[in-house]
Amino acid sequence: MSEVVKVFGGTALSEKDISSGKIFLTKDSLDCAYAWDTGVAINRYLAELKKGNIIATRCRKCKRIVLPPRLFCELCFIPVNDWVYVHDSGVINTFSICHVHWDASRVKAGEDPHLPAVIEIDGASPGMGIMHLLGEVKPAKIKIGMKVKAVWRPEAERTGSITDIKYFKPI
Amino acid sequence: MGILQRITRNIDNRYWDPGLIGFPVKNSYTAGVAGQRFFEEIKENGRIFGSKCAGCDLTYVPARIYCERCLSGLEEKDWVDVGDEGTVYAYTEVHQTKSGEAKEKPSLIAAVKIADGLLIHRLGDCLPEAVHIGMPVKAEFKPKNERQGGIEDIKYFKPF
Amino acid sequence: MRKVAIVGAGMTKFVRRALETPKELSFQATKTTLDSCGLTLDDVDCVAHGTAPDAFDGLHQNGEYMVDGCGGWNKPTMRVYVGGGTGIHAIAHGWHHVASGLFDTCLVVCEEKMSSAMPHAQAFFLTIFDSITERALEPNLLWIFALEMNRYMERYGYSKEDMALVAVNNKLNGLKHPASQFTDQVTVEDVVNSEMMAYPVSRLDVSPVSDGAAAVLLASERVARRLTDKPVWIEGVGWSLDTAYWATRDLYYPRYTDTAARMAYEMAGIREPAKQINIAEPYDPFDYKALHHMEGLQLSPRGKTVELLRDGHFDRDGNLPMCPSGGLLGVGNPIAAAGTMKVCELFWQLRGEADERQVPGNPQLGVAQSWGDLMQVSSVVVVGI
Ligand SMILES: [Zn+2]
Numbered sequence: 001m002s003e004v005v006k007v008f009g010g011t012a013l014s015e016k017d018i019s020s021g022k023i024f025l026t027k028d029s030l031d032c033a034y035a036w037d038t039g040v041a042i043n044r045y046l047a048e049l050k051k052g053n054i055i056a057t058r059c060r061k062c063k064r065i066v067l068p069p070r071l072f073c074e075l076c077f078i079p080v081n082d083w084v085y086v087h088d089s090g091v092i093n094t095f096s097i098c099h100v101h102w103d104a105s106r107v108k109a110g111e112d113p114h115l116p117a118v119i120e121i122d123g124a125s126p127g128m129g130i131m132h133l134l135g136e137v138k139p140a141k142i143k144i145g146m147k148v149k150a151v152w153r154p155e156a157e158r159t160g161s162i163t164d165i166k167y168f169k170p171i
Numbered sequence: 172m173g174i175l176q177r178i179t180r181n182i183d184n185r186y187w188d189p190g191l192i193g194f195p196v197k198n199s200y201t202a203g204v205a206g207q208r209f210f211e212e213i214k215e216n217g218r219i220f221g222s223k224c225a226g227c228d229l230t231y232v233p234a235r236i237y238c239e240r241c242l243s244g245l246e247e248k249d250w251v252d253v254g255d256e257g258t259v260y261a262y263t264e265v266h267q268t269k270s271g272e273a274k275e276k277p278s279l280i281a282a283v284k285i286a287d288g289l290l291i292h293r294l295g296d297c298l299p300e301a302v303h304i305g306m307p308v309k310a311e312f313k314p315k316n317e318r319q320g321g322i323e324d325i326k327y328f329k330p331f
Numbered sequence: 332m333r334k335v336a337i338v339g340a341g342m343t344k345f346v347r348r349a350l351e352t353p354k355e356l357s358f359q360a361t362k363t364t365l366d367s368c369g370l371t372l373d374d375v376d377c378v379a380h381g382t383a384p385d386a387f388d389g390l391h392q393n394g395e396y397m398v399d400g401c402g403g404w405n406k407p408t409m410r411v412y413v414g415g416g417t418g419i420h421a422i423a424h425g426w427h428h429v430a431s432g433l434f435d436t437c438l439v440v441c442e443e444k445m446s447s448a449m450p451h452a453q454a455f456f457l458t459i460f461d462s463i464t465e466r467a468l469e470p471n472l473l474w475i476f477a478l479e480m481n482r483y484m485e486r487y488g489y490s491k492e493d494m495a496l497v498a499v500n501n502k503l504n505g506l507k508h509p510a511s512q513f514t515d516q517v518t519v520e521d522v523v524n525s526e527m528m529a530y531p532v533s534r535l536d537v538s539p540v541s542d543g544a545a546a547v548l549l550a551s552e553r554v555a556r557r558l559t560d561k562p563v564w565i566e567g568v569g570w571s572l573d574t575a576y577w578a579t580r581d582l583y584y585p586r587y588t589d590t591a592a593r594m595a596y597e598m599a600g601i602r603e604p605a606k607q608i609n610i611a612e613p614y615d616p617f618d619y620k621a622l623h624h625m626e627g628l629q630l631s632p633r634g635k636t637v638e639l640l641r642d643g644h645f646d647r648d649g650n651l652p653m654c655p656s657g658g659l660l661g662v663g664n665p666i667a668a669a670g671t672m673k674v675c676e677l678f679w680q681l682r683g684e685a686d687e688r689q690v691p692g693n694p695q696l697g698v699a700q701s702w703g704d705l706m707q708v709s710s711v712v713v714v715g716i
């Protein structure tokens with residue numbers, strides 16, 4: 001009873017179909033704003049960032065020191081309430097040189113590309129990385145395994161945000 | 172603070188404001204195969220079309236390319252001009268804007284029954300105290316040169 | 332658990348911008364599927380449907396919106412939702428409905444219409460990152476792919492040319508797919524020299540933004556045997572979600588794919604997947620991802636995948652053809668529908684109905700995998716004839 005499918009729906013529209021106004025489009029913008037409760041663990045993480053510290057949590061069972069800090073260990077599934085300061089330095093686990101902004105518009109010629117990286121933070125358990133940015137480095141010089149250190153905003157400018165660290169720079 | 176402790180005063184709870192001014196993303200929707208044709212008829216000819224599934228004896232308004240009951244495709248031959256008149260199936264009087272502020276003047280929104288379909292639209296030329304379920308209404312189209320091929324090509328429905 | 336078969340499949344063309352609404356795309360794929368096995372909606376007991384982020388279609392509760400196009404009117408209908416993993420997650424979901432004995436037939440329908448999102452679907456991915464600890468950095472989706480690709484290449488010494496070869500092969504396969512969005516062949520040079528978006532990701536390393544839908548019909552053994560003499564059996568399903576703290580696990584190896592694949596293989600009684608599987612459809616939104624997933628699927632030894640690729644092992648006439656459909660790189664990537672498209676492909680391949688794309692030698696066993704969320708989820712299905 002089965003037969004080989006030969007029918008494929010879907011009507012492709014061209015740029016011209018759109019620009020000529022032949023195809024009707026309804027446009028909409030969400031215009032929504034959000035404010036998120038920081039939660040208990042991240043609240044403390046941000047408060048410490050404001051003071052120029054990176055704080056992590058340690059699970060009493062698996063002994064992992066994790067970042068970002070959390071109120072429960074997702075492996076042992078028990079509450080965590082043991083806070084430890086870690087260093088503001090680390091190692092580049094991986095990085096990118098990104099020429100595209102978040103909305104897919106392009107970084108213009110002459111502008112610096114974004115330099116996101118996963119940085120394994122010294123003092124936390126091996127492999128505990130956070131996503132952040134690199135700075136004060138030529139993109140071509142960046143290497144996986146490079147040691148880096150946080151460059152903090154001046155204390156007066158800090159707001160209790162992950163961006164209180166401007167970026168990490170090679171040391 | 173441990174997992175069993177609670178914030179009891181709202182003021183103690185910190186929140187994070189993303190800093191990015193809003194989230195400037197937009198949507199641009201096609202009307203679809205049926206919608207394109209449906210709005211072309213409204214824009215060019217001021218006519219409202221439905222599509223009829225003969226098997227289920229149902230006439231969908233706005234017209235669709237398939238019957239949701241039996242999943243038959245509804246084609247050209249199944250399109251029917253359902254006229255520009257309907258009846259108020261249900262209505263509401265709206266006193267607030269979508270962000271919750273008081274409107275200067277309340278507006279009337281109705282589900283207008285045409286054939287077996289319901290069109291959600293505004294009621295116009297109509298006093299709130301006069302509206303009732305079952306009231307016959309008629310589409311008031313925008314002048315042809317102002318129509319753009321969208322639901323707003325109908326200004327509102329009005330009693331007649 | 333009862334045996335479950337795929338008895339019909341269908342899909343729309345994958346296109347950059349479709350005139351059809353999400354409902355209409357769903358209808359077209361669903362209707363083609365029902366017609367392919369000579370059934371009507373009356374024969375369908377339930378619907379398992381999927382669509383990935385609502386934000387693309389711009390319709391919150393998109394699953395509810397598209398339900399009538401999926402044949403779900405007045406039927407028990409359930410949606411699953413795991414980003415790019417949705418297309419095969421939905422198959423596992425539908426499999427449960429029939430394997431449990433609750434239903435004899437289940438329509439699985441997945442759809443995505445990404446063109447509604449303006450200025451570009453990518454912008455909507457800002458909201459998948461942690462709202463407090465990551466979003467402030469204004470990340471985009473390319474970042475995590477670029478970070479993972481860089482880590483993967485560095486770990487094994489793979490080059491950009493190596494990765495580009497996947498894009499070339501898949502796009503070549505895709506040219507033979509009647510639903511493909513592409514008409515042009517590309518070379519390794521084209522890929523490597525295409526616009527650098529986020530090192531090491533160039534534009535042609537990436538699958539495109541697409542609109543489309545795909546569907547299959549699942550049936551219990553009793554019904555399947557009545558409908559067709561070539562049912563394609565679901566031998567195993569597996570799925571897994573890793574932690575959302577994605578920066579805290581080493582990205583070079585997809586642990587979530589490993590876990591999901593082992594679950595599916597165990598159910599299917601497969602001991603040596605690399606020897607037993609005849610066709611693989613790993614998820615390939617980016618070229619490196621196909622290889623990354625082949626390793627996670629235990630179909631290629633870690634670090635040796637490029638060697639096998641260069642030896643033609645994964646070609647259509649190789650030992651283990653990879654993405655004979657063309658994959659996301661070669662057909663298109665309407666997120667949820669792309670995963671289901673891979674299952675449609677295995678259905679056609681195992682029945683010998685894949686026309687020009689047909690893998691030679693009467694393949695008996697295939698695996699398809701989809702992936703998504705924050706480098707986090709894999710869904711795997713093993714099918715056999
Ligand atoms: Zn633990």
Ligand SMILES: [Zn+2]
Pocket residue numbers: 224225226227228238239240241242243
């Ligand atoms: Zn019908």
